[in-house]
Amino acid sequence: xxxxxxxxxxxxxxxxxxxxxxxxxxxxxxxxxxxxxxxxxxxxxxxxxxxxxxxxxxxxxxxxxxxxxxxxxxxxxxxxxxxxxxxxxxxxxxxxxxxxxxxxxxxxxxxxxxxxxxxxxxxxxxxxxxxxxxxxxxxxxxxxxxxxxxxxxxxxxxxxxxxxxxxxxxxxxxxxxxxxxxxxxxxxxxxxxxxxxxxxxxxxxxxxxxxxxxxxxxxxxxxxxxxxxxxxxxxxxxxxxxxxxxxxxx
Amino acid sequence: xxxxxxxxxxxxxxxxxxxxxxxxxxxxxxxxxxxxxxxxxxxxxxxxxxxxxxxxxxxxxxxxxxxxxxxxxxxxxxxxxxxxxxxxxxxxxxxxxxxxxxxxxxxxxxxxxxxxxxxxxxxxxxxxxxxxxxxxxxxxxxxxxxxxxxxxxxxxxxxxxxxxxxxxxxxxxxxxxxxxxxxxxxxxxxxxxxxxxxxxxxxxxxxxxxxxxxxxxxxxxxxxxxxxxxxxxxxxxxxxxxxxxxxxxx
Numbered sequence: 001x002x003x004x005x006x007x008x009x010x011x012x013x014x015x016x017x018x019x020x021x022x023x024x025x026x027x028x029x030x031x032x033x034x035x036x037x038x039x040x041x042x043x044x045x046x047x048x049x050x051x052x053x054x055x056x057x058x059x060x061x062x063x064x065x066x067x068x069x070x071x072x073x074x075x076x077x078x079x080x081x082x083x084x085x086x087x088x089x090x091x092x093x094x095x096x097x098x099x100x101x102x103x104x105x106x107x108x109x110x111x112x113x114x115x116x117x118x119x120x121x122x123x124x125x126x127x128x129x130x131x132x133x134x135x136x137x138x139x140x141x142x143x144x145x146x147x148x149x150x151x152x153x154x155x156x157x158x159x160x161x162x163x164x165x166x167x168x169x170x171x172x173x174x175x176x177x178x179x180x181x182x183x184x185x186x187x188x189x190x191x192x193x194x195x196x197x198x199x200x201x202x203x204x205x206x207x208x209x210x211x212x213x214x215x216x217x218x219x220x221x222x223x224x225x226x227x228x229x230x231x232x233x234x235x236x237x238x239x240x241x242x243x244x245x246x247x248x249x250x
Numbered sequence: 251x252x253x254x255x256x257x258x259x260x261x262x263x264x265x266x267x268x269x270x271x272x273x274x275x276x277x278x279x280x281x282x283x284x285x286x287x288x289x290x291x292x293x294x295x296x297x298x299x300x301x302x303x304x305x306x307x308x309x310x311x312x313x314x315x316x317x318x319x320x321x322x323x324x325x326x327x328x329x330x331x332x333x334x335x336x337x338x339x340x341x342x343x344x345x346x347x348x349x350x351x352x353x354x355x356x357x358x359x360x361x362x363x364x365x366x367x368x369x370x371x372x373x374x375x376x377x378x379x380x381x382x383x384x385x386x387x388x389x390x391x392x393x394x395x396x397x398x399x400x401x402x403x404x405x406x407x408x409x410x411x412x413x414x415x416x417x418x419x420x421x422x423x424x425x426x427x428x429x430x431x432x433x434x435x436x437x438x439x440x441x442x443x444x445x446x447x448x449x450x451x452x453x454x455x456x457x458x459x460x461x462x463x464x465x466x467x468x469x470x471x472x473x474x475x476x477x478x479x480x481x482x483x484x485x486x487x488x489x490x491x492x493x494x495x496x497x498x499x500x
Binding site: 037039040043045048050052053072073076077080102104106114118119156159160181182189191196200201202203205230233234235236239240242243246247249 | 287289290291292293294295296297298300301302303322323326327330331352354355356361364368369399403406407408409410412427429431432434436439440441443444446450451452453454455480481482483484485486487488489490491492493496497499500
């Protein structure tokens with residue numbers, strides 16, 4: 001099995017290293033990842049600039065290809081230009097920080113897997129729900145398990161990827177795995193208005209932790225209860241429920 | 251009525267000027283848009299850098315606020331920091347080029363409206379389906395009509411925005427308006443592998459026109475038949491159809 005691995009924290013991040021160590025025990029792994037952090041890039045791709053690629057060693061051994069692009073660029077470039085063989089699976093992560101609720105739309109990690117799904121390859125994104133003192137081992141272990149599960153079912157529906165979030169607790173405290181929907185809530189954000197050293201105003205985005213919507217079957221509530229969550233995400237964003245009503249409007 | 255207008259072609263683009271001219275006949279319009287082109291930025295937001303804001307004149311008169319951010323940044327910044335009053339509607343466009351199929355995920359124009367929807371404000375994105383010799387008048391006229399329609403229905407479902415594409419033909423040749431789903435197809439892309447003047451390799455993304463999927467009720471086919479298309483898009487990307495099956499996998 002050939003697995004393409006990317007992330008948005010950059011090729012030198014700890015999360016992608018631990019992920020690869022785990023996946024290499026069951027598959028051939030190729031890393032194509034951004035050369036530095038690309039957080040909150042959404043599903044951005046690079047049209048107006050060239051992309052460059054560099055081989056990167058970690059721990060004295062070849063680790064993977066670093067690119068000047070976004071996670072989506074990395075997956076596109078890997079499949080369309082760098083890899084000799086089309087991968088069987090795309091895995092993006094392990095992200096430092098959860099990707100839940102409407103924040104999924106901003107996520108570079110998720111966009112790596114989204115690009116895989118657009119290109120017709122089974123894909124998942126995996127994130128660790130903490131910003132502090134990450135221990136990626138439980139997440140890396142689950143990534144391996146999920147690879148086996150997807151392999152057993154052969155494929156995912158076209159245009160659908162899996163968004164996985166792992167609670168940042170000791171493996172023994174993880175209660176299980178739940179398939180849940182994306183919460184319909186956003187981070188409460190505001191802008192700090194500041195003045196620079198040349199007396200010019202600038203704004204800096206700041207946000208509180210995302211509020212749970214109190215719904216039991218959704219990602220935020222479930223991960224807080226120490227379950228690993230899996231949300232199937234699709235690239236067809238049509239609101240089919242509202243579509244019929246909208247027809248009567250025009 | 252207060253309308254916030256943004257785009258991804260930048261505040262100096264022709265599309266946003268024609269749009270504002272049309273909307274100003276029925277509403278108070280505030281423009282907050284990127285200071286230059288931000289195409290294919292997806293739903294990117296700026297976390298690691300400050301945002302700056304500059305007043306911009308066009309034709310000798312105040313036109314709007316230019317920011318150093320993405321379309322999503324512009325909408326966030328407008329609502330959270332710049333505007334005194336929360337807008338009744340967010341309109342993003344008029345984009346030069348269609349936003350259809352899986353390309354919707356890459357669209358900065360759509361992401362401006364997506365951010366509006368996340369913040370709970372009725373929002374739509376509007377694009378002209380051509381890359382050449384644009385005449386934005388029909389699209390600007392329809393934008394005004396759609397504002398009236400949304401106003402008449404008071405609101406849109408929370409987290410849902412409208413993605414509008416207007417065929418690039420003379421107004422008289424437009425056959426009507428159709429509510430359709432997003433096509434499940436992507437652009438056929440490849441990378442040009444080139445060598446720079448210092449003999450270093452670089453890659454540049456290039457794509458063919460998006461292929462229609464032959465489905466009558468979807469955006470690409472419908473716009474080719476010279477209908478204006480409206481697709482309701484929602485920010486909850488959960489694949490509810492696959493969710494139940496996936497439960498039996500884990």
